[in-house]
Amino acid sequence: MEHYKVLALGFVSLILLLPSLWLVSANMEGDALHSLRTSLQDPNNVLQSWDPTLVNPCTWFHVTCNNDNSVVRVDLGHAALSGTLVPQLGLLKNLQYLELYSNNISGVIPSDLGNLTSLVSLDLYLNRFSGPIPDTLGKLSKLRFLRLNNNSLSGPIPMSLTNISSLQVLDLSNNHLSGVVPDNGSFSLFTPISFANNLDLCGPVIGLPRFLLR
Numbered sequence: 001m002e003h004y005k006v007l008a009l010g011f012v013s014l015i016l017l018l019p020s021l022w023l024v025s026a027n028m029e030g031d032a033l034h035s036l037r038t039s040l041q042d043p044n045n046v047l048q049s050w051d052p053t054l055v056n057p058c059t060w061f062h063v064t065c066n067n068d069n070s071v072v073r074v075d076l077g078h079a080a081l082s083g084t085l086v087p088q089l090g091l092l093k094n095l096q097y098l099e100l101y102s103n104n105i106s107g108v109i110p111s112d113l114g115n116l117t118s119l120v121s122l123d124l125y126l127n128r129f130s131g132p133i134p135d136t137l138g139k140l141s142k143l144r145f146l147r148l149n150n151n152s153l154s155g156p157i158p159m160s161l162t163n164i165s166s167l168q169v170l171d172l173s174n175n176h177l178s179g180v181v182p183d184n185g186s187f188s189l190f191t192p193i194s195f196a197n198n199l200d201l202c203g204p205v206i207g208l209p210r211f212l213l214r
Contacts, residue, residue: 029071030057032088040083040105046076070094077101077123084108090115101147102126109148114139121145125171129153133172135160142166150174157201162187170194181205 034052042048049061058065064073071092082104089098090112096119106128113122114136122143129151137146138160146167153175161167162185170190178200181187192206202208 027055029092030054032086032091033057033060033063033071033074035086035088039086040081042079042081044080046079046081064097066094068094072118073097073099075099076103079103081105085110085113087112089113092116094118096120096142097123099123100127104128106130108132109134109153111136113137116140117142119143123147124151125149127151131155133158133161133177137161138163140164145169147171148175152176154178156180157182157195173197177201 030052034050037047037050040047046062049059050057051060056065056069057063057071058069062075063071064075066072072094073096075097077099078101080103081100084107085105087110089110093115095116098113098116098119099121101123102125104127105124108131109124109129111134114134117139119140120142122137122140123145125147126149129148130153132155133148133153135158138158141164143164144166146161147169149171150173153172154177156179157172157177159182162182164186167186171194173194173196175198177195177198179202181195181201181203183203183205187205190205195201195206
């Protein structure tokens with residue numbers, strides 16, 4: 001009899017615990033976005049509605065969710081934001097659009113963005129990002145739009161990006177990239193305009209042999 005009481009008590013405890021587990025899971029995306037908010041300066045208060053005490057962030061401005069209350073869009077273009085991105089953004093597993101263009105965001109592009117395997121559009125152009133393009137972005141197999149132009153990115157173009165067969169629009173212009181521009185895979189579609197004003201790039205794609213580099 002005592003054995004059955006213990007089992008029943010365990011079952012009741014599990015039932016009581018399940019809602020708490022759901023809340024933790026549901027709020028993980030809200031926690032990730034709130035981490036972003038705390039790392040950004042927001043002079044126009046566009047992130048004022050980002051309240052971390054809510055169950056999920058689907059009621060926040062500039063955030064769009066699907067029917068399962070999972071974040072699929074973050075639209076913060078032209079928002080006068082500065083500061084840096086956070087690795088926690090990689091937790092937004094269902095995110096399809098990350099639109100952070102035309103701000104003053106600086107620092108490196110987190111390699112954790114390579115975990116956003118549902119991403120269709122990554123628009124970080126017209127900011128102040130520096131450092132390399134993360135090799136992990138090559139894991140974004142659904143990506144169609146990659147615009148990183150008008151930043152201060154440096155180093156080579158990762159070969160992993162050529163594996164993104166869905167890539168339709170690529171703009172890496174106006175950075176400080178160096179090395180040979182890949183011309184295989186999806187990169188066979190792109191013209192010199194995608195790589196313009198990177199003085200240390202070379203290769204057949206841009207019509208500049210390696211030996212002519214300054």
